[in-house]
Amino acid sequence: MFIIDAHLDLSMNALEWNRDLRLPVSAIRRREAGLTDKPDRGRGTVSLPQLREGRIGLVVATQIARFxxxxxxxxxWHSPQQAWAQTQGQLAxxxxxxEAGEMVMIKDRASLDAHVARWMGAIGAKGVAEGPVDRLPVGYILSLEGADSMITPDYLQRAHAYGLRALGxxxxxxxxxxxxxxxxxxxxxxGKALLREMERLGIILDATHLxxxxFWDAMELFNGPVxxxxxxxxxxxxxxxxxxxEMIRALVSKGAVIGGALDAWMMVPGWIRGKSDPKTMGxxxxxxxxxxxxxxxIAGDVSHIGIGTDLDGGFGKEQCPYDLETIADLQTxxxxxxxxxxxxxxxIENIFHGNWLRFLRNAWK
Structure with missing residues (x-):
């Protein structure tokens, strides 16, 4: 099945982790052998070839830079201007x-429908590849995780112009x-001014991390897609x-979709960062x-859930489900x-892609 992953930090991994995501995960791990500057060195689970292998043809991909x-x-970063510059490097x-044909930006309903049709056609009605899936570009919807890099709310307009479509x-x-x-x-x-400008521009509010x-301020103030x-x-x-x-009920009432995350400390109680082991913790x-x-x-149906793995959010095999070797394993x-x-x-089709597609088509109608 075609899969949408609603949260990956691809550009952060490329620039701050210095990972060439055009390579298979196995090659990236070999390149990082012996490095100790980050806890997930040699244990990453995400790259563009593994997204294609798992038929994850569309992702919500972040810019991220904290002040x-x-x-x-x-x-x-020590100033909003530095944080803004970091996000512009990530955009680059x-x-x-x-330009390399690896990815394609999705920013409106027409580009969404065309991209999904291309991937669905290649995957085939029965899930058997009927075309060169391994050469298809991975679609990405640009999102900003944390608004610190918006020097003023007015910067949202230029961000929207270059393709920003969601913001937490x-x-x-x-x-x-x-x-x-x-x-x-x-x-x-x-923050309230930011939400009003987001609503005016049609930028999706990501309630994650509020x-x-x-959270309750945002639910009261914001009338756009959440x-x-x-x-x-x-x-x-x-x-x-x-x-x-109670928060889940509020999101359901607004028609939201919630992506399930695969960071181990969010999945099982009692996790101690840097000490707990996925296998031991079950x-x-x-x-x-x-x-x-x-x-x-809580919702009463399956319409409000999807996948938002965060599998490259600063952790790897040491802090994700022990039965997952790479992100491609979601498919199997x-x-x-x-x-x-x-x-x-x-x-299952709705969880994998249908709910996100319905949400996006409504948001971009």
Whole structure:
């Protein structure tokens, strides 16, 4: 089946991790053998060949650059202007991939429908390749994770002009427009202005990473399309990074789709970063299905879930399901796991791509 992954940090991996994502994962791992500067060195799971292998033909791909004040211990840039420049370098990488025929930007309904038809035609009605899937460009919808790099809300207009179509105002910690994971506080005045400009431009609001106060502010203020690209359930893993059942209900009421994430600490309770092991913690792909199923039980149907793996979000094999070697394994493993829970083939198609496509077509109509 054709798969849409609603959250990958491809350009961050290319520029900050120095990964040539045109290569197979195995080659990238060999190149990183012996490196210790990042915990996932030699253990990455994502590259463009593996996306094609897994029939993941469309992704929501990020720009990301955090501003950090002098008292903020998180890694990031020391001015919004530096953060903006970092995102422009990331944009340049996506454009270079387009020129190389590796990727293609999807930014409206016409380009979406044409791209999906091309991939569906190559995959074939029964999932058997009827064309050169390994040479098809991977489509990407450009998203910004954390709004710190928007020097002012007015910068949104130029970002929209170059293709930005989704934005999550917050990431980890305090932000210039909204506070995120592991922080508190409501939307700032600039944050509210940002949301109004997003609504005017038709930019999708990504509710992922908003802390509870900012989340409820956004739900009240924003009347445009809302999704959560990569988020799991607080009822299963009790942390402020996750959505409470009440938050899930609010998103469902707005027609949102929530992408299940594959970061182990979000999947199983009790994870200790840098110490826990996926196998010991029992973190496998079935845990993702637990979170997706919980959302379905709240929503009453399968219309509000999808996939948003975040599999290249600063972690690799050391912090993802132990039964997944690369992102391509979603294609071979998830259908069986979902079918075991009683999900029909149509349900699985909706989870893999149908719900995201419906959402995007409505947002871009």
């Amino acid at each position: 950090v004040a002098p008292d903020n211990p998180l890694p990031g 990488w996506y454009k270079a991939m387009e 105002p917050a990431h980890y910690g305090p932000g210039r427009y909204a506070n995120g994971t592991d922080s508190s506080g409501r939307l700032s005045a600039d 802390n509870d106060d900012a 999704w959560a690209s990569h988020n799991n359930c607080r009822a299963l893993v009790d942390h402020n990074r996750q959505f409470s059942d 973190c496998n792909l079935e845990k993702m299905v637990d979170h997706l199923d919980h959302i379905c039980q 493993m998830l259908p069986h796991l979902l079918a075991k829970r009683g999900y029909t083939r149509q349900d």
